[in-house]
Amino acid sequence: MAPFEHYMLEDDRPDYPMTFVLEMTLRGEGRRDIFDRALEVALSRHPLLQSVVRRRFLRKPQWVSAPDPRPHVDWGTWDDPVDCENEHLDLTQEVGVRFWVRVGDHRTRVVVQFHHCCCDAHGGLLFLTDLITAYANCLPGCDADRYRLNDVDAQQLKRRDHLATHLWEPEKRWDFIKRTIMHTLRVLGRPASPLAIPEKRALGQRRTPLAFPGNLTRTLDVSVYRRLRKLARRNSATVNDLLLRELFLTMREWNTQVTTKKTGRWYSIAIPTNLRSIEQDRLPAANVLSYWFSIRGVSEMDDPEQLLRTIRDENEFVKRSRYTTVFLDMMRMVQRLPGALRLACLKQKCMSSVVLSYVGNPTRVLTERVPTNELGEPAFGNLALVDVNAAPPVRPKTRASFTVWHFEEKMRVGLRCDPYHFTTEDADMLLGMYVDRIEALVESVGTGKTDRTAAA
Known part of the structure; x- marks a missing residue:
């Protein structure tokens, strides 16, 4: 295994x-x-x-x-x-x-x-x-x-576990090792704060339990994604960088609105990363991914422009160095000690506040080899694919998993929350906060507002 x-x-x-x-x-x-x-x-x-x-x-x-x-x-x-x-x-x-x-x-x-x-x-x-x-x-x-x-x-x-770490250039090896050590210490020394459990609810608000599979979605017009790309280019960043920043700001907004309790100094977002390479193009269903943890202090969110710059630089380093394999290296070392991995997982430590998965276009895998019907839908005999949805797992103290993907002239944001602490109404409110921030952000593209105005 x-x-x-x-x-x-x-x-x-x-x-x-x-x-x-x-x-x-x-x-x-x-x-x-x-x-x-x-x-x-x-x-x-x-x-x-x-x-x-x-x-x-x-x-x-x-x-x-x-x-x-x-x-x-x-x-x-x-x-x-x-x-x-x-x-x-x-x-x-x-x-x-x-x-x-x-x-x-x-x-x-x-x-x-x-x-x-x-x-x-x-x-x-x-x-x-x-x-x-x-x-x-x-x-x-x-x-x-x-x-x-x-x-x-x-x-x-x-x-399936043969994953190489690629560095920028051989002379940058020491830089990679130094940044690896610093990030590991950053993760260990800055414990993530769980997303706040709602305590401020409107009088008489319904409390509908989250039922299986428990995923809520919002569908946005494809123009939102196009304008996000335009805004990202303007800031020498990527769409994923923008989405990550807006999620940090959403978490701060959520914790401020739903609780009066102290929520901690550090927010962490776990980002699953696909590590498949051309050598694994015929691999059957398996896990070929790792995690990257992006951590920011509450005070760092006071300047959204600077927050975006740090996210952009960090993500560029992660992509070019394939730093996410470090997480797998840590798992491999722990696995060598009998029982150590189980003991590590038994601890109820908050590894990340939330999870953010960038799925891209999930239908590409499903439809690249099939004809389409008169409606342009991928056809499989008497069936035609209309929609695809996903519900990722949630963990103790990691109370929300967000998913972002786009296909067929639309962009979709999904959310699955901890059913023991969140109702359907709570999850819908959190999802609405995130989507509202994304829509407000792209409005700045058409109105000429600065990025700071859109994100603050």
């Missing part, structure tokens, strides 16, 4: 399962018999999704073939709720994927829960691509090879 997989396994808790959800909405009604055949084809191509974990005393956990590799599939009509009585997915007892399929009124909804120990979101999308492609190939009267499946090579799983 690779170090990152081991970390995902040990950080898994019954009340905070280390799982994420991907959801597809399709035009047309799926057939269960064809779906079952397609699922068998797709699973055979992704070994970690048909495996279970064997634990051994004082030894690393090990992947083994599942005695029964068939996953849980709940099939129902469109109006049937997607209920999950127990979100925890015990990898010692079942494979790391579950399905809920709802069909009716010429629509199909596929909700898939993945254990993060088996794969990341990119790997999950690769698997779903194989699933709906195999579905189209299994339809009666369809050529079995009409839709091309992804090229996968199970042997590449043996090298």
Whole structure:
């Protein structure tokens, strides 16, 4: 078991399962018999999704073939709720994927829960691509090879943890080592402050529990993304830099508005980073990512322009040096000590205030090899892909996970909050704060206002 997989396994808790959800909405009604055949084809191509974990005393956990590799599939009509009585997915007892399929009124909804120990979101999308492609190939009267499946090579799983750190130039090695040590000390010496639990609620405000999968989304016009790119170029930054800064400012605004309690001096945002390389282009579903922790003090948010500059410089260093592999190196060192990783995960320390995932265009993986229908939608036999959604995991004291992606002439921001501390109304308020800041920021592009005016 690779170090990152081991970390995902040990950080898994019954009340905070280390799982994420991907959801597809399709035009047309799926057939269960064809779906079952397609699922068998797709699973055979992704070994970690048909495996279970064997634990051994004082030894690393090990992947083994599942005695029964068939996953849980709940099939129902469109109006049937997607209920999950127990979100925890015990990898010692079942494979790391579950399905809920709802069909009716010429629509199909596929909700898939993945254990993060088996794969990341990119790997999950690769698997779903194989699933709906195999579905189209299994339809009666369809050529079995009409839709091309992804090229996968199970042997590449043996090298899924072979990730190299690339430096700018050989002479910059000492600079990299120095900045690595400084950032590690920064993470350890500046404990992250959890996002405040709402205590100021309007009188009579409804308190609706967050139901599975618990993800809220806001869809923005594609012009927002275009103007963000224009503003980023104006500041010699990236769209991701702008989104990161606005999230820091949103956290400060949220903590100020919802609580009177002291919330700490440091905010930390964990940023998942895809580390796939061209050498892993045929890798089946797996985890090939790491984390970068961006940490800022409350006082640093008083000057949004300077905050953006520090974020821009920091992110440029991270991208060019592939610094995020340092997190994996730390996991690898801890993994060598029997039981150390489990003990480290048992501590209830706040590693990050929130998580921010930049997904880009998730449909690119799903649609690059398929034809489109008259509406321009990717077509898979009698089904056409209309929408894709995601719900990342939340952790103890990391109470919110944000997701940003864009596709089909729109930009979307998603949020999943800790269901033990946030209601649906709380999560909607937090998401609204973040989206409002993004929209106010892009307004400065059209009005000629300065960046400082838009962000302060």
